[in-house]
Amino acid sequence: MNIALIGSGGREHVLCEKIRESKLVNNIICIPGNAGTSKIAKNIEIDFLNFKELLKVLKLHKINLVVVGPEEPLVKGIVNFLKKNKIKVFGPNKFASQLEGSKAFMKLICKKYKIPTAQFKICNKIKDVDIFLKSCNLPVVVKADGLAAGKGVAICKTKKEVINFSNRIFQGKFKSSKTVILEEFLKGEEASYFLIVDKNNFKFFGTAQDHKRVGEKERGPNTGGMGAYSPAIIINSKVEKKIISKIIKPTLYALKKKKNPYTGFLYVGLMIIKDEPYLIEYNVRMGDPECQVILPRLKTDILKIFNAVINNRIKNINIKWKKEKCMTIVLCSKGYPGSYEKNLKIKNITNLKLKKDTYIFHAGTKLIKDDLVSNGGRVLNITSLGKDLAEIRRYIIKVFKMINWKKGFYRRDIGWRVINNS
DSSP: OEEEEEEOSHHHHHHHHHHHTOTTOSEEEEEEOOTTGGGTSEEOOSOTTOHHHHHHHHHHTTOSEEEEOSHHHHHTTHHHHHHHTTOOEESOOTTTTHHHHOHHHHHHHHHHHTOOBOOEEEESSHHHHHHHHHHSOSSEEEEESSOOTTOSEEEESSHHHHHHHHHHHHTTSSTTOOOEEEEEOOOSEEEEEEEEEOSSOEEEEEEEEEOOEEETTTEEEEOSOSEEEESOTTOOHHHHHHIIIIIIHHHHHHHHHTTOOOOEEEEEEEEEETTEEEEEEEESSOOTTTHHHHGGGBOSOHHHHHHHHHTTOGGGOOOOBOSSEEEEEEEEETTTTSOOOOSOBOOSOTTOOOOTTEEEEESSEEEETTEEEEOSSEEEEEEEEESOHHHHHHHHHHHHHHHOOTTEEOOSOTTHHHHHHO
16 A cells, blocks of 8 residues: 655654554655654655645555544545545544534533533633633633644633633634633543544544643643653543543534544543543544554554544454553753744764664654754654653653753653652
């Protein structure tokens, strides 16, 4: 099979590695890919949101299957477009992608089907915000309705903060939507539960815990993710049963009823409070960096899984996992998640001798001539498998010290809760 992989982050590099391991693969192209994918696939630098240009490239390379990494092309309807043009594609259609593309859409499904989630109000003007503030305790979570590249959520401790952030959304700070979602603040432990879904069935596809805050001990602003580990110990069998019965099944039923059944990866973002799961968000693709800790644990051929989904036969696939735990820590450019420099050289990577089951997954990188340079806020992921998360973390930090990139920083406490409690 000839595969096209859409995207350029750490998630896409690990997907590319996993696809390359498949016995079914002939050629892989990454659109646009990064410095890491360029070593194992052919990178093609085009705007993948220009669907007509994308179609020409896919036909030129005789692509049999397109795998979509990021959310934006899914929300904009890439699956509908490619299917219309008789190209097989893995991912949800435009309607189903509203689970991530519109928080209001997701919340209204929760309300109709009694899915446990935070109390909320959909606001289109500041008067709506005032009404919610009269009935809800602080802090309040303020969210932009549409996609906002991980920057559309603020936990506001005062009414003034709520009003200021809401006004910024109303005024068009995030181009995707001017609608505000206000939510009560839920205090618990976050976890991510992943599924792989076809039109009729779904299968478990791993758990992880991400660390969103830029600073150690969960301080500072939110980011796209500073590191993660898998599996998430907090999701035991009792909690898992509740996640499936109270959250996943009603959601998939709702989309089926709307004649747009879900297919692809489904990422369920949860808050666990005293063994009770609450839905925080849905993502319609693998998480980044969660993908970097789930896929290295996967034993089953990933293209067999993708083909099973496309042919609605996921029920027949036995997905197998390695027993080892996995952790990834993200190396970021100084200044992230605010402003940061690009095109900064990164040395000391090529000749690194890493122990078995340790990987460097590129995120915001590119090659200028033969030089590896930074091209984003999150630059590299060091990922390693092992029996003990504390030992894995110590080794990853050792690798960062060997890389010794003075222009970057990373969190040294990924997995702190589970490690401190073990």
